[in-house]
Every structure is written in structure tokens, then in C-alpha cells.
Amino acid sequence: MKIENYQAMDTWLCEQINHTAKEIQRLAADNRNDEAVFMKIRKNIFDIFRSVLTVSRNNSPTDSDFFLKRLNLIPQSWHACLLSAQAHDDTEKVQLERIKLDTVNEIRMAFMKIVEEET
């Protein structure tokens, strides 16, 4: 993967992190603390995969599959938690796990778009 595309992906992740940070403050100030927590979860996911992207660039700079594999591997436990929460009708946990998985999907789509533009 080209260095510019790592940069593009890093920039996109930074934008999401900054945006979610502002949203957390806005929601908390608006007395929507639960939704602020949801936004914190999203921010954490963006932070995690920004770190993974850095590792990917340092360890396997030409291998775009490295990052994509991590995008598939890391959420596996979250998916298992989601299924368990659904089975036990745990609405709160379902919501939290769904947020994590939806955020990963967003990252995956952004990454795929950047890789497609490269090819």
C-alpha cells in the first residue's frame, strides 16, 4: 500500500476521532450522558484502529491485507458478545456491541475505498 494511502487513512481516522471528541462534549453538555458514552465507544474504536494502522505501516508497509485482516479479526469477540447479548435479551449490551461493530464497518468501508482508488 502506498505511503500516501496510509496517510489518507490516518487523516480520515483523525477526523473521526476529532469529530467524536466534539460530539462527546456536546452530548454531555446537553444532558445526554448515555449517548455521550456511545460516542466514546466509537472514538475508542477509531483510536484502536489508528494504532493498528500505525503498526501496519511500520511492520508491513506494502501489505494492505495486514490492516484488513485486523479489521476482521479484532471484532470477532465483539460479534460473539453481540450474539450472547441478543440471546439473553440484554438490550443495553446489544446496543454497545452493535456500536462497536458498526464503527468497524465504517472503518472498513473507508479503507476499501482508499485501496480501490489506489488500484
Next chain:
Amino acid sequence: MTEADAIKLFKCLSDKSRLQILKSLSIEDMYVERLAERLDLTPATISFHMKKLSDVGAVKSYRTQYYTMYSLCRDVFQSRILDIICAESDEANMQAQRDAEYRDRVIRAFFEYGKLKSIPTQRKKERIILEEIAKSFEPGRIYSEREVNIIIADFHDDFCTIRRDMIGEKIMVRENGNYWLVSE
């Protein structure tokens, strides 16, 4: 409504989204998707809030042909906040128990074989000691200063300080050289 229920309800209501959901339901019963559209939130977020509101009894649900509808439980909101505040508290009993345990600890710490080891410097502890000594006096009976000194001396040599402090703490009254317990 118990104190515990009131706390849960107030915590649940201290969220703008949930208040807006309740405002919407106060107008008419609604289903999740309709609330989501009305409040510009995702259906998943609405479901999350509905669970919290259901748990505290603020809303209830019922099935129609196509949707699960939610309605406001108006009964829960009939209680006046003043009634909740004035209701007897579980905490009051716990507090009384803690006070009694503290009192016992102080008495055990300062008395040995019925004698006062030392006069506490802390006012709160001294008051407990003075009240304990006051049990040796009969309510309603008038004592001379000599009698008071003898009774107190049984506990501690410094009967002057203890006698003076019992007056100061309004456990006993002194008038014209006579002493008696303050009635409760």
C-alpha cells in the same frame, strides 16, 4: 414509591433524550421507529432508552398488529416530590444503628471497670460520656452539689470539670446550689 425506586426513577429521568421520549408519549402512544424519526435518534438508541424507562416503570409496551407500541405510565408520575422527600427513609434506620454503634465504641474506649479512664477532648465523645454518667442520676430528683460530686467522683477524680461540662451541655441544670437532670 420507596426511596430506592425514587432514586432509580430520578436517575433515569436525568437524561434529555429520555425526557423527550416521555414528552412524546404524553401526547400519544408511539412505536420505536416513529420516536426515532421524531427525535432524530437511531431506532437502536430509542430501544436502549425504552429499556431503561421500562425498568423504572415509566413506560409500558403492548403489541399491535404491526408494531410494539409504548405508552406512558402516568401513575408513576402522580407521586408528589414532596411526599417522596417526607417519606420515612431506610437511611434513617441505618443512621440510628450507626449512631448506636459509635456510642458503644466510645463508651468501651473510655470506660474500664465502670471508671472513666480519661475525659475525651473531642466534644462529641465527651457528650456521650457525660450522658452515660448522667444515667447514675434519678430524673426529677434535686441533688446538692456535694451529692453530685460524690456520684461523679465514682467515675473520675476530676468531678469539677465533669460537673461543669454537664451543665454546659445542658444535661444537668444548676440553680441556687441545687442540681437536677434536664428532662427529655
